[in-house]
Amino acid sequence: MSVERDTGRGGRIRLVVAYDGSGFHGFARQSGLRTVQGVLEDTISGMLGVPVEVHGSGRTDAGVHARAQVIHFDQAFGPTADRYVHVLSRRLPADIIPVQATEVDSGFHARFSVVRKSYRYSVHKSKIPDVFRYRFTWNVPTALDLTAMRRAANHLVGEHDFTSFCAAAAPQENKIRTLYRFDIEETDDEILFYCEGNGFLQYMVRIMVGTVVDVGLGKFLDTAVPDMLSVRSRASAGRTAPPQGLCLWNVEYPPEYGGKVLDL
Incomplete structure (x- = not known):
């Protein structure tokens, strides 16, 4: 023993x-x-x-x-x-x-x-991928319009039916979720997306990020995002960002179970 x-x-x-x-x-x-x-x-x-x-x-x-x-x-x-x-x-x-x-x-x-979860998605903005980051970031070699991206992200904050922003075969019948935060921060060579909500559907964060990046590339106007939500069809939104940039960042429980499991 x-x-x-x-x-x-x-x-x-x-x-x-x-x-x-x-x-x-x-x-x-x-x-x-x-x-x-x-x-x-x-x-x-x-x-x-x-x-x-x-x-x-x-x-x-x-x-x-x-x-x-x-x-x-x-x-x-x-x-x-x-x-x-x-x-x-x-x-x-x-x-x-x-x-x-x-x-x-x-x-x-x-x-x-769980009462809240947060995810971080990392985009590496460089014409040449970094061999030391490729497993943890999505390399986007083209310049992005962050102002338009932030406007697009703001349209997704709040309580919505996120059918357009999840896998078409997502098993959950109820697609209504509340997104408390969708912030975009920029460093010298990365763009970091922080999403916090009461729950997330399959591929939801990756589709939201992919769509917002498509806005930054000029493929959609940021004003198209509310229509994407209202249509409730996966085909209406942008691409699904690749998995390697996504990280489950934090999980929050009720106060009796200590709130957020990590301080930062």
């Missing part, structure tokens, strides 16, 4: 992990494919010696990264929460990093207790 099994106790563990999504077929377990959930379940189950089911705050797509993915799982015995980051850092592969672990009550659920 391992040290972890001898010295710990049961309970529900909330774990925050960061990962480089480049080597994963998304978060959700898929038979025969390497996924974040699959690696976490296999690692924790192997450590505890019993099957463990991991629940995530949401499903990131293949190639999408996370700074603050939240999971929870129940254990009949195991390390105390304050030991999990140390224990798992020795067992997980280099592209998944345990960041924070706490013990929570049985009322907490990584997905259903």
Whole structure:
């Protein structure tokens, strides 16, 4: 019997992990494919010696990264929460990093207790792609009109039916979401998009970013965005931005569960 099994106790563990999504077929377990959930379940189950089911705050797509993915799982015995980051850092592969672990009550659920999520999308503005950034940014070699892009982004803030800005086959019947924030920041060589909302549909952030970039390239007027929303058809909006620029940035829970899991 391992040290972890001898010295710990049961309970529900909330774990925050960061990962480089480049080597994963998304978060959700898929038979025969390497996924974040699959690696976490296999690692924790192997450590505890019993099957463990991991629940995530949401499903990131293949190639999408996370700074603050939240999971929870129940254990009949195991390390105390304050030991999990140390224990798992020795067992997980280099592209998944345990960041924070706490013990929570049985009322907490990584997905259903979420009140807000935020994503960051990174565009590298350079005529020549950077070999050290290509896995984490979308290279756009053409100059972009940021003023028009910000106007387009503002049209998306608020409560809307986002049918036009999600995958046509998105499984959710209710496509109404509230976007609290869609900010665009510029650095010397990057454009950073920050999206915060009460929930996101499949490909929603990537389609919003792709559409706003298309506005910046002059393919659409920013004034076309309200019409895109009202039509409720995926064909009306712009392109889907590639996955590698997207990162799950933060997750927020009610005050009794600590609010945002990361301070920044």
